[in-house]
Amino acid sequence: MSDAGMDRRAFVGDLVAACLAAGGPVLLGVVRMAEAQGTDPGAYDASEHYYGIGIDVAKCIGCARCVAACKIENDVPLEPTYFNTWIERYVLRTNGDVEVESPNGGLDGFPPIRREGEVLRTFFVPKLCNHCANPPCVQVCPVGATFITRDGVVLVDDSYCIGCRYCIQACPYGARYMHPEKHVADKCTFCYHRLVKGLVPACVEVCPTNARVFGEVEKRVTPLARFLRFNDIQVLKPNLNTQPKAYYANLDGEVR
Amino acid sequence: MQGYIYPNEFELQWGLLIVLYPYITGLVAGAFILASLERVFNVREVQPTYRLALLTALAFLLVAPLPLQAHLGHPERSYEIFMTPNKRSAMAMFGFVYAWYLTVVLLLEIWFDYRRDFVRWARESRGIRRWLYYGLTLGATDVSPRAVAFDESAGRWITVIGIPSAFLLHGYVGFIFGSIKANPWWSSVLMPVVFLFSAMVSGIALVLFLYMLTTMFRWRKIDMTCLEKLAQFLFYALVVDFSLEALDFIHRLYEAEESIQILAQMVENRLFLSLIVLQLLFGTLIPLGLLAVFSPGLRKGGFVRASAELKQLVFLTSAVLIQIGIFSIRWNVVIGGQLFSKSLRGLTVYKAQLLGIEGIGVTLALLALPFVILWVLVKIMPPWSDEPAETGSNAPEQPATA
Amino acid sequence: MPQQVPRLIAVFVIAIGTLVLARRFLVPETFGEFGHYRGAAVDSIAARPVKFAGRQACAPCHGSIDAQRLAGHHRDLACEICHGPAASHASAPLSGKPEIRRERALCLLCHAFDPSRPTGFPQVDSVTHNTRIPCMTCHAPHAPEPPVTPRECSACHGGIDRQKAVSHHATLRCTTCHDAPESHRQNPRAVLPTKPTDRAFCGGCHSGMPPGGLIPQVDLERHGQPYLCWQCHYPHFPEAGI
Numbered sequence: 001m002s003d004a005g006m007d008r009r010a011f012v013g014d015l016v017a018a019c020l021a022a023g024g025p026v027l028l029g030v031v032r033m034a035e036a037q038g039t040d041p042g043a044y045d046a047s048e049h050y051y052g053i054g055i056d057v058a059k060c061i062g063c064a065r066c067v068a069a070c071k072i073e074n075d076v077p078l079e080p081t082y083f084n085t086w087i088e089r090y091v092l093r094t095n096g097d098v099e100v101e102s103p104n105g106g107l108d109g110f111p112p113i114r115r116e117g118e119v120l121r122t123f124f125v126p127k128l129c130n131h132c133a134n135p136p137c138v139q140v141c142p143v144g145a146t147f148i149t150r151d152g153v154v155l156v157d158d159s160y161c162i163g164c165r166y167c168i169q170a171c172p173y174g175a176r177y178m179h180p181e182k183h184v185a186d187k188c189t190f191c192y193h194r195l196v197k198g199l200v201p202a203c204v205e206v207c208p209t210n211a212r213v214f215g216e217v218e219k220r221v222t223p224l225a226r227f228l229r230f231n232d233i234q235v236l237k238p239n240l241n242t243q244p245k246a247y248y249a250n251l252d253g254e255v256r
Numbered sequence: 257m258q259g260y261i262y263p264n265e266f267e268l269q270w271g272l273l274i275v276l277y278p279y280i281t282g283l284v285a286g287a288f289i290l291a292s293l294e295r296v297f298n299v300r301e302v303q304p305t306y307r308l309a310l311l312t313a314l315a316f317l318l319v320a321p322l323p324l325q326a327h328l329g330h331p332e333r334s335y336e337i338f339m340t341p342n343k344r345s346a347m348a349m350f351g352f353v354y355a356w357y358l359t360v361v362l363l364l365e366i367w368f369d370y371r372r373d374f375v376r377w378a379r380e381s382r383g384i385r386r387w388l389y390y391g392l393t394l395g396a397t398d399v400s401p402r403a404v405a406f407d408e409s410a411g412r413w414i415t416v417i418g419i420p421s422a423f424l425l426h427g428y429v430g431f432i433f434g435s436i437k438a439n440p441w442w443s444s445v446l447m448p449v450v451f452l453f454s455a456m457v458s459g460i461a462l463v464l465f466l467y468m469l470t471t472m473f474r475w476r477k478i479d480m481t482c483l484e485k486l487a488q489f490l491f492y493a494l495v496v497d498f499s500l501e502a503l504d505f506i507h508r509l510y511e512a513e514e515s516i517q518i519l520a521q522m523v524e525n526r527l528f529l530s531l532i533v534l535q536l537l538f539g540t541l542i543p544l545g546l547l548a549v550f551s552p553g554l555r556k557g558g559f560v561r562a563s564a565e566l567k568q569l570v571f572l573t574s575a576v577l578i579q580i581g582i583f584s585i586r587w588n589v590v591i592g593g594q595l596f597s598k599s600l601r602g603l604t605v606y607k608a609q610l611l612g613i614e615g616i617g618v619t620l621a622l623l624a625l626p627f628v629i630l631w632v633l634v635k636i637m638p639p640w641s642d643e644p645a646e647t648g649s650n651a652p653e654q655p656a657t658a
Numbered sequence: 659m660p661q662q663v664p665r666l667i668a669v670f671v672i673a674i675g676t677l678v679l680a681r682r683f684l685v686p687e688t689f690g691e692f693g694h695y696r697g698a699a700v701d702s703i704a705a706r707p708v709k710f711a712g713r714q715a716c717a718p719c720h721g722s723i724d725a726q727r728l729a730g731h732h733r734d735l736a737c738e739i740c741h742g743p744a745a746s747h748a749s750a751p752l753s754g755k756p757e758i759r760r761e762r763a764l765c766l767l768c769h770a771f772d773p774s775r776p777t778g779f780p781q782v783d784s785v786t787h788n789t790r791i792p793c794m795t796c797h798a799p800h801a802p803e804p805p806v807t808p809r810e811c812s813a814c815h816g817g818i819d820r821q822k823a824v825s826h827h828a829t830l831r832c833t834t835c836h837d838a839p840e841s842h843r844q845n846p847r848a849v850l851p852t853k854p855t856d857r858a859f860c861g862g863c864h865s866g867m868p869p870g871g872l873i874p875q876v877d878l879e880r881h882g883q884p885y886l887c888w889q890c891h892y893p894h895f896p897e898a899g900i
Contacts, residue, residue: 044704046700058776059776060776061768061772061775061776061779062772062774062775063767063768064767065739065767065768069710069738069743072709072710072743073708073709073710073743074706089774090774091774109767110772110774113773113774119773122773122774123774123776124774124775144689144694144695144696145695145696146695147693147694147695147699148693149692149700150692155699155700155703157695157696157699157703159696159699159702160686160695160696160699189703192700192703192704192706193703193704193705193706193707193708194708194710194712196704197708199708199710199712200712202709202710205710205712205713205736205738206710206736206738206739208734208735208739208768209734209779210734
């Protein structure tokens, strides 16, 4: 049986070893250098990437760590009406009824399932901006304040958006909202500021079950390419021809 | 709230101000199309309303962008719509359609129609008014018969351009909503056409209302042939509008797409008062019945022999009811389209605020503003042809049409 | 040419000229660089601060803890799931130490029993599972193992257990139908317990006994052919009154 004290001892051991080997200043230098490499704008070439995200519904445990991390990473307003990503809980009853909930985006957990009626199946579904290849939000923006980057990410230019909210109306997925302080449309950026530094989006980073798989859509050898090869993939609302790049595996037909 | 709505949908994006916007542009387009009846289609009977309709259209057109401007998150950035318009966006074209309609159609037509009056008024007035009228002529003070004849024919051509432009102005407002495929309540190919005909209905009703009001307050006699002709056109427009709305409704019911259940729930619960009672019953069926009986729409002189006073009362009532109905249509489109979740699993509520920029107060002020502007316009450039010393603004028209 | 025409042309030329002139000054410099948007916007969004450093950032200093993590069931977990965003700590190690949360609530975020969670994900009933003892008393957070072996399967399969407890099969032990090798407890996903494979297994109780007893009897030859029993009956909560 191990205990928490062992971890602390191990950590002190690490530090001592590292200091003996390289000396404190060098250690700090290594970290700084790694960071500096990441932020070098010349190192990132947008035209070499094309991003998408895979979501395995069967792996989602509804812990909403992704929602929490996203709110922190992107300074999303904490009120329960602004989410770049959120978790929905589906409860399918034997009589065909479908109950969907997302109290505070799933951040505070979910209430117990109501007793009345038998449950056929129940599961969680993470939602976020689908970063459509044919995005209706970009189509309707009157001034070109929301756009699709060369690497396939849909972004909002918050110093150019006039705040007409047409894009919010045009999004079929409810992925956009009006930022209460900036008074512009806001949404998931795929954590673009992380991508350019070689990191994955915050929600993917903190997902404990690998329910979220991020990567390149077109290159063959990436986690996402593997995900797309080995799963039956569906997208949300395919009839609208938005061509989403959020690919769902094990998605139930009731999800929309 | 009932059922499930996406968390980002708790906040309704477009409120009362955006209800006002299609309502006002509808009045503009409708009033202009009425004015063009006289000019292009030679409907002589409605001539007394020609200038009034033009000024009404102008007054409302000047107010039309204000609710849009007021509801923007960053009103100070609105110029961007002219600088970098996204050609694929229906909304981006607003600036251009609006500018085209305001300058090329309305202002030009009014200018050509009023120019010789400006010259005359500049000569008759003193002081600041003199300079105002002179400025309005843009220095073109030639009132020779040839110049006046040019005014006439230019005005006619502009009206010819103006009719499709008016269709464009309001049809495209319908397209703003009708092209949103994410929203099954809006997404309909009929939307621009429905908007257009409801615009004509509302515009004719407004001019009829204003004509009666202004004539009564000036203690003049109402021209009954004109009024009956207006009522007749109002009736026809209402029939077409009602048919289109009904077609849209039946089509939705018959296709019964995925969204039908939530939309039916919405109509039965959230929109019962504004759609069934106000729009359908008070705004459409009752005026339709009244006009069918009293206007010359179906039978010359109407089905019932009525005194002029009774007819005036009936037409006035119909016009007011129609305004309420058309406002309800705009409400049902704009607010209705946001009351159900795009997950098609729940309904939300809209609570209009009393105060604040998107509140009822501002809305009422913006609704009153065009009437103030119209009052100023009428003071500066009276549209009446029965003033003393009036040479008859339409007198030179005779040689032009002959 | 009538006098009106040049006057109007002058007005329109001035208006359009003003617009063209305004465009020169008011359209942002980088607009249209990559598409119909401000090219500089991409850079300003890319320059936003990072708050979660990413799991690779921790290993250089916390190597042996990371090695522990990589060897255990939490190998897929990022450090910052439990310790919170640590980019400031990663860039200045002596300041902004990440939090260390020891309360049960943290673990229960993922491991509390929830019927909506996928089957097989390790969950406990927080009400009955060693209440008031912090989880890390028994489970090392960086290399969690089930403590020794669970006496009953319910530690992981709580949902099935609770369902079975109120069903007609309440008195059956899990091992009546499943053989669970010891290694299933160490490596639950790789080594799976056995499951019945044929109709005869159920028939052992539900066929061949005199009718009228407590156990419902069927004629295996004729009842429900050609399906296997569990294609219609859920064994952990069999439908009553067959």
